Amino acid sequence: PLSVSPAADPAVISPQDPTLLIGSSLVATCTVSPDFPLKAEDLYWTLNGRRLPAASYAALGPSTLSVALARLNGSRQQSGDNLVCHSRDGGILAGSCLYVGLPPEKPVNITCWSKNMKDLTCKWAPGTEGETFLHTNYTLKYKRRWYGQDNTCQEYHTAGTYSCHIPKDLALFTPYEIWVEASNRLGVAVSDVVMLDILDVVTTDPPSDVHVSRVGDLEDQLSVRWSSPPALKDFLFQAKYQIQYRVEDSSEWKVVDDVGNQTSCRLAGLRPGTVYFVQVRCNPFSIYGSKKAGIWSDWSNPTAASTPRSERVAGGCDPKGGEQNTTLRRELKQFFGWVKKHAYGCSNLGIKLYDQWRVWLQKSHKTRNQV
């Protein structure tokens, strides 16, 4: 059963909801409304649920009690510290939210990229190493150099907390000025302006349909083929590619840099009878004839293949484990060959699928170990 609620607020606190710099001091007063039969000595204060010492109180009038708070720490929660004036029995008479913190620092490290010249995504880092303790708002702004209007980015958090995505209405062949404004209750900080042309920060999708296959019986070679990313057709840029590959149980990638703009490449000098993982990525360059390179795409998903091993080689330098592996693979190949002949609808089963499975197994082992 609720007690009868009075018409007026029982008491008033001053200052109400102030904003303060860390380390500052504050004297707050609680004045009981004349309708209430309470005196200053009937009151006490709490801050975030903890009772404040009576030594910090002072009666400023018959129904006004003050409290002195010195060297305030940053707010415990971004919604503000709860400073409450209570009556003797614990009842709440009034409260005030204290916002104690620091003004924001200039956001830094603004980096942007455009997917296929269609949009622009930028990310940045907040200037402060530590916290501001106050809710800080970030706004990304951009404008065409020499042309009036500032525009504000609307889609935030697309590539992490401090990021924003501009989906359309971007002009090419014109420099843009981009900056980030950070603001909170204590102030505003503006980053340095970054100037760029969309064409300078273009990236694209990774190559698709990456196939890795053997080169006949050659034990030390693999052939890699892929399709150029679809956007290549629509825009006037060329693509250059990079391949990286590694042996199944190594984490060291070898990079092939001089692939040029071909969509195939032969890897040589490989170890026989070994499973390799291969990835390809793409860099759009010479966009509309400029000599500059763009930004490398993500790597394609790893594709696996194995180099053949001639049966006559007797063990060689492989440890016992390697031998077992070869026997297993040989048997599996024979099994799949038999399956293809005798089972219908199993045409996808083959040594290639087995290799893909091994890639997946490696990946899931890695993530399991990372946890």
Next chain:
Amino acid sequence: GDSWGIFTFLCAALCNLPALPALNCSEELGAGQSIQQTYDLTRYLEHQLRTLAGTYLNYLGPPFNEPDFNPPRLARAERVPSATVDLDLWRGLTDNARLAANYRAYSRLLCYLRVLDGQVGTAELRHRLAHFCASLQGLVLSIGGVMSSLGYPLPAGPAGPPAPPGAHAAPNDFLKKMDDFWLLKELQTWLWRSAKDFNRLKKKVPPAVVTLRLEARGF
């Protein structure tokens, strides 16, 4: 436990797609089944609210997140409909009145929650609130569906936008925190009460209808 909740929420969410209060879902299934679904939805929401309230009260900070916190309800306009009602009065409610009270209450509560969503600080809280509002919208539609299938008219809800957002706003941040606290408390009380309301309604729907439907579904 959890899978039931997800199932009922999904159904409510699916029924959410047309903006009409009459659910295709419930008309097909019959009143008995929709009452059961509505009941299950209130239990699911109750569960969701526990997590949401915990996070939100921690955001407000102590003393709001202390278990024995019980601030006065100051005399400001009675915005949030109260779930507490005299026991005899509650027992004597007609089915129509019982359903209408639930429908009206959750419609109002949804409005207030949505306002909250626009103001809250952290991204995590906004995300949880948005999710909860979607579920609550599902509950309102579910209740509407039960009413329609039983032939009752929907109460003239808080039609259109309520009074301009500034009208009932708390005059200071601390009072706003108290309003938020009471909003969550009322939501909790309503969900407790609704479970009892729908339990009662379950018993009153002709059992034949319920049995037939259950058999058809092979439960």
